[in-house]
Amino acid sequence: MSLTTATINRLTVNEKMIKILKDVFSKVTNTLILPIIGIAIFVALWSITAKSIHTSLGEFPGPNVVVKQFSVLYDEHIAERQKAVAFYVRQDIRNAKKLEKNPDYVVKIRAYTGKETFVDQIFTSLITVTSGFLVAAFIAIPLGIWMGLSAKLNSALNPIVQIFKPVSPLAWLPLVTMIVSALYVSDDPLVSKSFITSLITVSLCSLWPMVINTSIGVSSINSDLLNVSKVLRLPTLTHIRKIVLPASIPMIFTGMRLSFSVAWMVLIAAEMLAQNPGLGKFVWDEFQNGSSDSLARIMAAVLVIGFIGFLLDRIMLMLQQKVSWDKSSASV
Amino acid sequence: MTITTTTNPEEHFLKISHIDMAFPTPSGSFTALKDVDIQIKKGEFISLIGHSGCGKSTVLNIVAGIYQATNGGVLLKNKEVNEPGPERAVVFQNHSLLPWLTSYQNVELAVDQVFSKTMSKAEKKEWIEHNLKLVHMDHAMHKRPDEISGGMKQRVGIARALAMQPEVLLMDEPFGALDALTRAHMQDSLMEIQKELNNTVIMITHDVDEAVLLSDRIVMMTNGPEATIGEILDVNLPHPRNRLALAEDPEYNRLRSAVLKFLYEKQRKVEVIPTTKTNKEDEQKATSVA
Numbered sequence: 001m002s003l004t005t006a007t008i009n010r011l012t013v014n015e016k017m018i019k020i021l022k023d024v025f026s027k028v029t030n031t032l033i034l035p036i037i038g039i040a041i042f043v044a045l046w047s048i049t050a051k052s053i054h055t056s057l058g059e060f061p062g063p064n065v066v067v068k069q070f071s072v073l074y075d076e077h078i079a080e081r082q083k084a085v086a087f088y089v090r091q092d093i094r095n096a097k098k099l100e101k102n103p104d105y106v107v108k109i110r111a112y113t114g115k116e117t118f119v120d121q122i123f124t125s126l127i128t129v130t131s132g133f134l135v136a137a138f139i140a141i142p143l144g145i146w147m148g149l150s151a152k153l154n155s156a157l158n159p160i161v162q163i164f165k166p167v168s169p170l171a172w173l174p175l176v177t178m179i180v181s182a183l184y185v186s187d188d189p190l191v192s193k194s195f196i197t198s199l200i201t202v203s204l205c206s207l208w209p210m211v212i213n214t215s216i217g218v219s220s221i222n223s224d225l226l227n228v229s230k231v232l233r234l235p236t237l238t239h240i241r242k243i244v245l246p247a248s249i250p251m252i253f254t255g256m257r258l259s260f261s262v263a264w265m266v267l268i269a270a271e272m273l274a275q276n277p278g279l280g281k282f283v284w285d286e287f288q289n290g291s292s293d294s295l296a297r298i299m300a301a302v303l304v305i306g307f308i309g310f311l312l313d314r315i316m317l318m319l320q321q322k323v324s325w326d327k328s329s330a331s332v
Numbered sequence: 333m334t335i336t337t338t339t340n341p342e343e344h345f346l347k348i349s350h351i352d353m354a355f356p357t358p359s360g361s362f363t364a365l366k367d368v369d370i371q372i373k374k375g376e377f378i379s380l381i382g383h384s385g386c387g388k389s390t391v392l393n394i395v396a397g398i399y400q401a402t403n404g405g406v407l408l409k410n411k412e413v414n415e416p417g418p419e420r421a422v423v424f425q426n427h428s429l430l431p432w433l434t435s436y437q438n439v440e441l442a443v444d445q446v447f448s449k450t451m452s453k454a455e456k457k458e459w460i461e462h463n464l465k466l467v468h469m470d471h472a473m474h475k476r477p478d479e480i481s482g483g484m485k486q487r488v489g490i491a492r493a494l495a496m497q498p499e500v501l502l503m504d505e506p507f508g509a510l511d512a513l514t515r516a517h518m519q520d521s522l523m524e525i526q527k528e529l530n531n532t533v534i535m536i537t538h539d540v541d542e543a544v545l546l547s548d549r550i551v552m553m554t555n556g557p558e559a560t561i562g563e564i565l566d567v568n569l570p571h572p573r574n575r576l577a578l579a580e581d582p583e584y585n586r587l588r589s590a591v592l593k594f595l596y597e598k599q600r601k602v603e604v605i606p607t608t609k610t611n612k613e614d615e616q617k618a619t620s621v622a
Binding site for chain 2: 243
């Protein structure tokens with residue numbers, strides 16, 4: 001009797017162990033092994049097909065060439081930085097000498113005007129996309145809340161939103177460029193015109209998903225919660241702060257994530273045409289350059305653009321998980 | 333509608349005066365309520381009972397001020413009700429707690445709003461804790477609704493309503509979503525609270541035992557459309573009431589069977605008048621959402 005129960009127990013313990021091992025194994029497979037296999041197959045197909053594509057700039061770059069370009073791009077960045085440091089050192093020495101000769105000499109410090117490296121261009125793009133997105137969010141979220149609260153305003157603005165939503169950034173850009181050059185006139189501009197043009201284009205295109213999602217989120221708040229607010233006679237601002245905002249945070253964030261990915265896509269196109277010194281300009285310049293490395297450098301930029309887009313979405317997701325009370329709504 | 337000046341305000345504390353309620357539907361106007369008229373004394377506990385779809389919730393929502401009656405009106409202390417307000421606190425059927433706030437914060441939202449000028453910070457805190465203690469929820473004050481059970485959520489909902497110190501407490505099937513044991517427990521708690529506070533209460537229920545156990549009067553409603561008051565039953569059982577002792581009580585059983593008779597004999601749910609049957613059915617479907 002006792003023997004049999006002991007065997008049964010041992011069996012179940014063994015089975016439990018096997019089950020745990022299976023679980024761990026399937027988790028590792030799903031999160032690590034399968035993606036690695038997918039990437040490996042992609043890289044293999046890429047290097048095979050690349051060899052058979054011949055362009056006027058030579059063979060299409062395979063993975064190994066692109067990887068090499070990454071280190072070239074990084075070396076260029078380091079070299080440029082060293083040049084800048086050397087420039088400032090020379091300038092300091094020159095100024096010191098001039099001061100020695102003539103104590104009344106007013107020291108002039110000139111900024112280094114070397115070309116932007118790939119790394120600099122990544123940062124420019126990030127700054128532009130974030131500014132454009134923030135401008136859009138500052139307009140879209142309050143507008144979306146207002147539209148969600150007022151059915152009348154929603155009916156009035158919905159057609160406009162629906163019409164502007166599918167407009168490509170390339171269509172906006174000429175208009176924005178002309179308006180910016182007409183209105184943004186200054187002898188000593190704080191930021192360049194190309195930056196403003198890219199920023200506004202990004203804002204115009206990333207506005208709509210946020211407006212739509214926020215207004216849907218606000219207008220679909222459970223009517224019981226709204227009744228609670230009515231019974232308490234909450235003033236409008238308290239109503240928005242205590243009921244509307246927390247209830248619609250998941251939808252607002254869905255809109256923000258959609259908008260951010262739209263913004264990032266739009267930015268590359270906008271920078272190409274507006275010549276804002278970012279990744280879009282990098283791709284365009286390389287295309288115009290037409291050296292034998294150009295395609296590899298563009299391909300490197302493509303991978304970086306994709307990876308940054310992915311990271312930005314992850315950051316938004318983390319923000320959402322931090323802010324939202326409903327953790328389950330913040331899923332991939 | 334005439335407003336008569338009353339000599340005894342206790343007698344006509346809350347007057348639901350000849351209200352009609354019509355909802356617009358795609359197939360024309362649908363009259364849900366017709367000439368509903370109840371006078372409620374201060375401190376009285378009223379149950380509204382009737383089959384589903386008979387417009388009980390509509391009556392409650394009109395008293396709450398969430399709906400406006402098409403004809404007639406509601407007077408609370410001789411003042412007409414035309415918007416929702418904390419003096420007519422509502423306990424909603426599905427608790428309606430804000431899911432992102434803890435129990436304490438849910439009650440706090442109400443207290444901050446109602447007593448913003450009359451209470452100090454410390455007084456508010458004490459008052460919130462007092463109300464949560466009253467419904468035996470002081471042990472889980474800082475838990476959020478998704479961390480507590482259905483019965484506990486409903487308790488917090490009641491605490492929130494009580495914390496507004498309402499003139500009338502409106503309860504829309506407060507225990508309808510709970511299992512039988514939890515419900516009995518909640519009814520006992522409610523009787524205990526009622527003994528202490530002696531609130532004026534209108535409660536909607538489906539449950540015959542609940543109605544007899546808790547009420548001073550049971551208002552039985554006829555089936556819609558054009559639902560109205562069928563009968564009003566006075567419950568003169570002495571307080572405090574004990575469900576076990578009452579099970580054997582002949583008066584309790586008489587009242588209970590009176591309600592059952594009304595619901596299942598006089599107002600058995602059958603479709604009315606064959607000629608207009610389809611039309612009426614459509615209308616009923618259209619408003620069952622409301």
